[in-house]
Amino acid sequence: MQPGLNQILFISTALFFIGVYGFFTRRNLVTILMSVELVLNSVNLNFIAFNKYLWPNRLDGVFFTVFIIAIAAAEAAVAIAIIINLYRNHQSIDVEKAEEMKY
Amino acid sequence: MSLSTIIFYLLATLTLVSGFLAVTTKHIFRAAIYLLFSLLFIAGIYFWMHYEFIAAVQIVVYVGGIVVLIIFSIFLTHQSGQNLPKQKLGRTIFSALAALCGFILILVQVYQHQFVGTIERSVEASISNIGSQMLGVSDNGYALPFEVVSMLLLAAMVGCIVIALRTPKEIKEGGL
Amino acid sequence: MPNAIYIALIPLLPLAGFLLLGLFGRRIFKNNSGVIGTLLMMCATIISLYVAYGYFFEYGKVNGVYQKLIPFKYAWLVFSKDLSIDMGITLDPISVMMLVVVTFISLMVHVFSLAYMKGEERFSTFYAFLSLFTFSMLGLVISSNIFQIYIFWELVGVSSFLLIGYYYDRPSAVAASKKAFIVTRFADLGFLIGILVLSFYSGTLDFNELISRLTAPGSDQLKAAVTSSFMGISAITWGTFLIFIGGAGKSAMFPLHVWLPDAMEGPTPVSALIHAATMVVAGVYLVARLFPVFAMAAPDSLQIVAYVGAVSALLAAVIACTQTDIKRVLAYSTMSQIGYMMFALGVAKYGGENGLGYTASMFHLFTHAMFKALLFLCAGAVIHFVHSNEMADMGGLRKKLPVTHIAFLIACLSIAGIPPFSGFFSKEEILLAAWQQNRTIYWIGLITSGMTAFYMFRLYFSIFWNRDFNDHHSAHNHHGEGGGLITIPLIILAIGSIVSGFIPFGNFVSSDGSRLATGFHASFSIMPVSIGVIGILIAGWLYKKQSDKPDKISSSLNGLYKTAYHKFYIDEIYLFITKKILFNLVGRPAAWFDRNVVDGLVNFTGNTTQVISEKIKGIQSGKVQQYAIYFLIGAIGLAALIIYW
Numbered sequence: 001m002q003p004g005l006n007q008i009l010f011i012s013t014a015l016f017f018i019g020v021y022g023f024f025t026r027r028n029l030v031t032i033l034m035s036v037e038l039v040l041n042s043v044n045l046n047f048i049a050f051n052k053y054l055w056p057n058r059l060d061g062v063f064f065t066v067f068i069i070a071i072a073a074a075e076a077a078v079a080i081a082i083i084i085n086l087y088r089n090h091q092s093i094d095v096e097k098a099e100e101m102k103y
Numbered sequence: 104m105s106l107s108t109i110i111f112y113l114l115a116t117l118t119l120v121s122g123f124l125a126v127t128t129k130h131i132f133r134a135a136i137y138l139l140f141s142l143l144f145i146a147g148i149y150f151w152m153h154y155e156f157i158a159a160v161q162i163v164v165y166v167g168g169i170v171v172l173i174i175f176s177i178f179l180t181h182q183s184g185q186n187l188p189k190q191k192l193g194r195t196i197f198s199a200l201a202a203l204c205g206f207i208l209i210l211v212q213v214y215q216h217q218f219v220g221t222i223e224r225s226v227e228a229s230i231s232n233i234g235s236q237m238l239g240v241s242d243n244g245y246a247l248p249f250e251v252v253s254m255l256l257l258a259a260m261v262g263c264i265v266i267a268l269r270t271p272k273e274i275k276e277g278g279l
Numbered sequence: 280m281p282n283a284i285y286i287a288l289i290p291l292l293p294l295a296g297f298l299l300l301g302l303f304g305r306r307i308f309k310n311n312s313g314v315i316g317t318l319l320m321m322c323a324t325i326i327s328l329y330v331a332y333g334y335f336f337e338y339g340k341v342n343g344v345y346q347k348l349i350p351f352k353y354a355w356l357v358f359s360k361d362l363s364i365d366m367g368i369t370l371d372p373i374s375v376m377m378l379v380v381v382t383f384i385s386l387m388v389h390v391f392s393l394a395y396m397k398g399e400e401r402f403s404t405f406y407a408f409l410s411l412f413t414f415s416m417l418g419l420v421i422s423s424n425i426f427q428i429y430i431f432w433e434l435v436g437v438s439s440f441l442l443i444g445y446y447y448d449r450p451s452a453v454a455a456s457k458k459a460f461i462v463t464r465f466a467d468l469g470f471l472i473g474i475l476v477l478s479f480y481s482g483t484l485d486f487n488e489l490i491s492r493l494t495a496p497g498s499d500q501l502k503a504a505v506t507s508s509f510m511g512i513s514a515i516t517w518g519t520f521l522i523f524i525g526g527a528g529k530s531a532m533f534p535l536h537v538w539l540p541d542a543m544e545g546p547t548p549v550s551a552l553i554h555a556a557t558m559v560v561a562g563v564y565l566v567a568r569l570f571p572v573f574a575m576a577a578p579d580s581l582q583i584v585a586y587v588g589a590v591s592a593l594l595a596a597v598i599a600c601t602q603t604d605i606k607r608v609l610a611y612s613t614m615s616q617i618g619y620m621m622f623a624l625g626v627a628k629y630g631g632e633n634g635l636g637y638t639a640s641m642f643h644l645f646t647h648a649m650f651k652a653l654l655f656l657c658a659g660a661v662i663h664f665v666h667s668n669e670m671a672d673m674g675g676l677r678k679k680l681p682v683t684h685i686a687f688l689i690a691c692l693s694i695a696g697i698p699p700f701s702g703f704f705s706k707e708e709i710l711l712a713a714w715q716q717n718r719t720i721y722w723i724g725l726i727t728s729g730m731t732a733f734y735m736f737r738l739y740f741s742i743f744w745n746r747d748f749n750d751h752h753s754a755h756n757h758h759g760e761g762g763g764l765i766t767i768p769l770i771i772l773a774i775g776s777i778v779s780g781f782i783p784f785g786n787f788v789s790s791d792g793s794r795l796a797t798g799f800h801a802s803f804s805i806m807p808v809s810i811g812v813i814g815i816l817i818a819g820w821l822y823k824k825q826s827d828k829p830d831k832i833s834s835s836l837n838g839l840y841k842t843a844y845h846k847f848y849i850d851e852i853y854l855f856i857t858k859k860i861l862f863n864l865v866g867r868p869a870a871w872f873d874r875n876v877v878d879g880l881v882n883f884t885g886n887t888t889q890v891i892s893e894k895i896k897g898i899q900s901g902k903v904q905q906y907a908i909y910f911l912i913g914a915i916g917l918a919a920l921i922i923y924w
Contacts, residue, residue: 003111008148009213011115014121015141016209017202020911022126024198024904025190030177032904034138037169038122041145042258044161052152054218056225059236063245065157066237067252069164074259076169080176087180088269094188095903096251102901194904201908205915212922 008049011051015042029093033076040072111151118144129186131177139170156230283351285326286368289378290417292323293385296410304403312403313396316410317389320329323413324382334375335787344793347371347487349423351746361482367423369486370460372788373567373641377420378649381557383775386412387768388552391656394764395548395663405445405546412438416557420564425474426484428565431469432529435561436463439553443545455541462477462538466528473521477572480504480514486568494575503575512579519573519580523566524588530562531614532621533591537850539614541605550606556648563620563644570637570790574629585625589723594619594847596730600737600834601844605658605667608738609651612694615727622724623709626716627790634790635715639708642784646701649779650693653772657687660765661742670738674745684743686769691739693776695732695811698804702781707804708784714803722733730809732814740822 001007015038044065051061055084087093125137142165147249149158226232240246296319304312339345352367396405415434422428437460444456480483481492481500492500493515504515524535531539542554553559566573566584573581592615598613620640627636660683665672677684693700696707706728713721785795821829842848856877890918898909 001108001178003108003115005218006213007111007115008152010210011148013206013209013213014119015145016127017206018119018122020205021198021202024908024911025195025902026126026202026257027188027190030173030180031126031134031187034134034173035126037165037173038125038141039141040164041142044157045145045148048149048152048154048157051228052154054220057221057223057228058243059228059233060158060243062154062228062233063237063248066160067248069160070256072253073168074165074256077171077263078259078266080172081267084179084267085174093180097189098106098903099901102899106295198908201915205911206913207918 005049008045008053012042012045012049015039015045017038027094027096029079029095031077032095033083036079037072037076040068044068048071107151111148114144114147114151118148131181131185132174134187135170135174135177138173139166142166142170144253154228156228156233283368285793286330286350286370286421289323289327289330289382290327290421291571292319293410293417295319295416297407297414299409300403300410304407305401307667309404309582310402312320312406313389313393316406317386319410319912320382320386320389320413322725324386325418327378327382330370331375331379335372339372339375339728340395344791345372345787348593349487352423355427362478362484364426364484365424366427367419368425370421373564374718375418376641376645376788377564380416380645381413381416381420384556384648385409385552387652387772388548390764391551391659392546392548394762395659396546401445405442408438408441408445409549409552412442412558416561419561423486424484424552425478425489426488426604428568428817429467429470429474432525432561433467435558436460436467436529438666439463439542439558442549442553443542445546445549446544449544451541452544454734455538459538459542462535463528464587466535468523469521469528470525473518473523473525476514476518476521477504480518490569490571494571494640513577515572516577516579519569519577520583522569523562523580523584526562526565527621528562529565530617530621531561531591532587532618533594534564534849536591536595536614537846537853540607540610540846543604543610543668544723547606547655547659547841550610551652551659551749554610555651555655559617560620560644560648561612563617563624565641566621566624567637567641570624570627571629573624574627574790581625581627585622585717585720588618588621588623588625589720591615591616592622592727593723593730596727596734597843599734600730601840603670605661605670605673605738605742606655606668608734609654609658610737612654612731613651615731616651616694619706619709619727620644620647621725622720623712626713626720628716630791632795633716634795634801635708636712637790638785638788638795639705641788642782643705643709645782645784646693646705646779648775649772649775650690650700650702653686653690653769653776654694656769656772657683657690660769663765670741675743677743680743682766682769684861686773687739687743688777689773691719691735693780694735696728696807697732697811697815698808699777699780701776701778703804703808705784707807710805710807725807728813729810732811733818736815736818737822740818744823746825 019035019038019042021042023032024036026032046067047061047064049061051058055061083093086098090097107212121137121144122141125134125141128134128137139248142161146161146166149161235244236243237249288536296316300308300312300316308315333339334348339348339573342487348370350368350370352365354363355366356364358364390405392405392409399405412435415431415438419428419431419435422431440456440460443459444452446452474484477489477493480503481489483489483492492498493504495501504518505513507514509517526532528535539554539559543550573584595611595613595615595618599608599615602608602611620643623643625635625636627634627640661673661681662668662674664676664680665675670835689700694701696703708726710721710724713724745767784799789795845851
């Protein structure tokens with residue numbers, strides 16, 4: 001079967017829900033961050049695919065991808081700063097233990 | 104079946120498999136490595152689609168930057184070699200079901216939808232094209248979002264420093 | 280035309296004093312508070328005297344008739360084109376006279392309190408309250424709008440409440456302040472309804488408009504008010520009657536007088552200012568203010584005013600003969616004298632010589648303010664000296680307190696109606712007016728007059744003669760009469776009590792503003808004066824020397840004496856009505872309903888919410904991943920809903 005838009009969308013959807021699954025099941029904050037990176041990548045893939053197959057006359061998808069990568073980098077940095085801070089306060093980065101903000 | 108097709112499916116399979124392993128493996132360091140591979144294969148898909156610039160950015164920023172950052176934080180917060188804490192089985196099944204439902208819902212939508220593309224002449228995603236349009240202020244220019252993102256990056260940078268900074272009291276008490 | 284700004288200053292200066300002392304008194308001014316309050320009061324007094332001079336001798340009179348001037352009026356709350364609540368200043372003979380009386384008496388009381396209240400812990404609070412009262416009273420007096428008068432009326436009530444309860448650590452003072460507030464408040468309900476009735480029929484709240492519309496013969500408003508009736512009584516009679524109820528409450532008229540004797544729990548200068556000279560005559564003032572309406576449109580109400588006044592005068596006099604607390608005697612005598620003013624108004628008619636009662640009432644208000652304030656301040660000086668309110672603890676004080684003695688004697692002669700003291704002239708006029716219009720009331724007034732002389736001199740002899748002052752608590756009597764701050768106000772007021780009777784009042788105040796010729800009828804005066812003298816002589820015979828004669832008489836009149844001593848059991852009747860009837864029949868069912876039904880509903884709502892939230896609070900687990908799952912499920916559900924609905 002000739003690969004096309006649908007195949008790439010399949011990949012990105014699958015990757016998205018793999019990321020979501022990881023987000024739900026992991027307890028370590030760093031691994032949760034990894035899952036988020038997967039989700040972001042699936043979105044990037046989507047943008048590029050749409051750009052290539054539907055609107056090759058424009059470069060909008062490319063720009064969105066570039067911006068998302070930049071923001072992802074910033075987000076990763078902030079997330080890691082938060083993780084380190086949490087680790088300092090709790091001696092752990094298990095999300096199940098960081099549950100002060102409840103009823 | 105042409106070589107290009109074979110390469111595509113190969114890349115797709117490897118991406119998904121390593122992505123899946125990245126979220127399921129028990130060793131955190133392995134998870135980071137699987138993630139790195141998954142991101143690399145995605146870069147491969149970009150190459151396959153002839154978006155060399157994006158592929159390069161993907162490799163440089165993700166593989167060279169973010170994954171390294173993640174590995175770094177693993178070192179800071181973990182005794183390596185330790186297994187990750189296990190999640191409850193009920194939670195795992197429930198999450199898998201929820202993810203599967205969402206997956207099926209979206210796939211059904213994707214396959215039912217008739218995508219209609221443009222028929223206009225395509226623009227090459229060359230570095231010069233991307234560069235001139237990124238900083239252009241004409242109709243398709245992205246100068247404004249570019250500036251906004253640069254501001255965001257600055258703010259994020261300041262933010263991380265502030266968050267990660269130890270208070271004087273903490274420094275006195277020692278520790279990380 | 281007078282300058283509105285400095286007339287407005289008269290009430291605004293005390294207001295400034297209240298704010299200044301109320302906010303900063305205890306911290307900053309401390310013992311200087313009294314001086315500040317007194318100085319402000321002095322300014323207000325001087326201004327009001329100046330205004331009075333200007334009004335009566337320069338600009339007030341046009342063609343021999345005193346005009347009602349409104350130098351300032353501001354539409355404060357506008358309901359419609361015709362109906363608005365204004366804040367204004369009215370100058371007419373009675374308001375100008377009241378301005379003088381209020382500021383003057385207030386000044387005297389301020390000065391007197393400097394010594395009397397010295398060393399009190401809440402000294403500056405006392406002066407703040409005094410200023411608040413003076414402000415409210417002055418505002419009441421110059422109101423140009425019936426609603427404005429109501430606002431100040433309530434303010435006066437509040438400041439009276441605050442001052443009666445000044446010694447809030449005494450349960451009796453607290454009870455008295457509550458009683459005063461509730462009784463007058465209850466009466467004010469009548470006042471409010473009366474305002475609504477009158478303003479509904481006249482379509483205005485402005486005094487001038489209201490009076491002119493409701494008195495003009497044949498005007499639409501008057502016709503409507505006279506023809507529409509409720510329970511067979513016309514609306515205008517109802518309206519004026521209800522307003523009179525408000526006035527009766529403030530002025531302690533029977534049967535709403537029960538609060539006044541208890542109000543004597545307040546500091547004595549307060550009693551002098553509020554419960555003798557100014558606030559309690561507010562009811563008289565109110566009736567006088569609306570007098571044209573009463574006289575021309577609602578003669579029935581005026582009839583009621585006359586009889587209520589007469590009954591109050593007599594009743595209070597009888598009770599006063601039996602009381603032993605000197606302030607209570609004075610309180611009942613106040614009530615009795617206000618009864619005089621009321622029935623004088625009641626027997627008056629609008630215009631000309633028939634309006635003699637109106638002039639007499641205002642005249643008596645004026646003189647009474649002088650000698651009653653004097654009596655109270657003297658009582659204050661006596662109490663200051665012996666530290667007791669009971670007559671039994673006094674006696675033979677004439678050597679110890681010479682100035683007070685003379686001042687008290689002057690005031691007693693004045694209230695007893697002995698010439699040439701001021702009370703004689705005003706009382707004479709009242710009795711003459713009653714003689715001309717209503718003989719029954721005349722006889723009641725005459726008997727009351729004799730009893731007034733009797734109980735005042737009973738008081739006088741018991742305090743200053745009777746027996747030698749026994750010095751058993753001389754340890755704290757070292758201060759003597761208490762310096763100039765005590766005696767100077769007494770002297771000034773004593774002079775006022777002597778000379779104020781010679782003011783030709785008819786020239787200034789009359790029901791229609793024109794000059795009223797009041798002749799001095801020597802032949803008419805013989806009877807009241809001789810009755811007064813007889814009263815004095817009986818009192819002297821009984822009380823000048825210590826003897827058992829009073830006890831014998833009181834025991835021979837056993838039943839009557841006891842009834843009077845217990846104030847005709849009116850308090851007990853009130854208690855019976857409120858405690859037994861109101862509480863049991865209305866209060867308890869209402870409380871039950873409130874506790875079980877209303878509270879039950881509220882509690883039910885609260886409990887239900889609590890139970891449910893207890894059940895579902897687990898959702899708020901603090902675990903981020905759970906939230907994310909909920910979020911995803913919600914998002915998928917919503918998407919499915921939107922797509923497949």
